[in-house]
Amino acid sequence: MLAHELRNPLAPISTAASLLRSVYASDPDRVRRTSDIITRQVDHMVHLIDDLLDVSRVTRGMIELKRERVDLRQVVGAALEQVQPLLDARRQRLRTGLPDGGVLVEGDAKRLIQVLANLVNNAAKYTPEEGNVHVSLRIEGAQAVLAVRDDGIGIALDLLPDIFGLFTQARRTPDRAEGGLGLGLALVRNLVELHGGRVRVDSAGPGQGSTFTVTLPRVEEASAPVSASAPTAPTRRARGTRASSVLVVDDNADAAAALALLLEAQGYGVDVEHAPAPALRRVLEEPPDACILDIGLPD
Secondary structure: OHHHHHHOOHHHHHHHHHHHHOOOOOOHHHHHHHHHHHHHHHHHHHHHHHHHHHHHHHHOOOOOOOOEEEEHHHHHHHHHHHHHHHHHHOOOEEEEEOOOOOOEEEEOHHHHHHHHHHHHHHHHHOOOOOOEEEEEEEEEOOEEEEEEEEOOOOOOOOOHHHOOOOOOHHHHOOOOOOOOOOOHHHHHHHHHHHOOOEEEEEOOOOOOOEEEEEEEEEOOOOOOOEOOOOOOOOOOOOOOOOOOEEEEEOOOHHHHHHHHHHHHHOOOEEEEEOOHHHHHHHHHHOOOOEEEEOOOOOO
């Protein structure tokens, strides 16, 4: 299954690249549509690989949380912003139920957003088009409770005990129609437990929808809770100023060339080297403003 899922995006990427190079070279509209295919499939593969890396880090105890006071209302907003395109594409109705006041927990805002985004993404994937997804947040004593409910395909009772295990998705949908490696819920459980919380799932069975509930320890109100919004975009270089110089060092020639093209399109001056020795010589002769370096170079 792992090899199958990782190889799946490669065929459309390869086909689309060939079309760009030959058949569609003079047709801007088809170039755009073909480029969209490449972008979507690359994003899909990046998501799969990110999930694999996160699972590896979690199981080896290598994830360190950046703990701070986080308002879960802002976590909900940021997570839903990530998943909204999928909900829109499937014409699903999203409803939310949030308290008026802040709901603070001690945790890593990025990882908490990842938890909720995975749960909402999971709900959207297993809910038919034009179905319903409901996200709620409430306070129960010293606990903060996040719940994601859908009216989708539900979960068989014999699968419930294993739903947070690795690769469980394969058993949930044997036809592989929804894709993925079945890692999202395993990540959710591990990340929630790292925050001192717990997660559970409830479903009355196939066709009855599902509810995933995350419970986290709550902390007292603070005067300035940490925002869980996305980081601001970097400031663009002002027109008329000298182009910043960037040295790209990567032994993968295609990766280096693609990155150089991207940086040049943003107005940077770019030099490329493929080995450590010539890169060091270039840095000594003409120091760049910045260097993007492959940390796994040979020699």
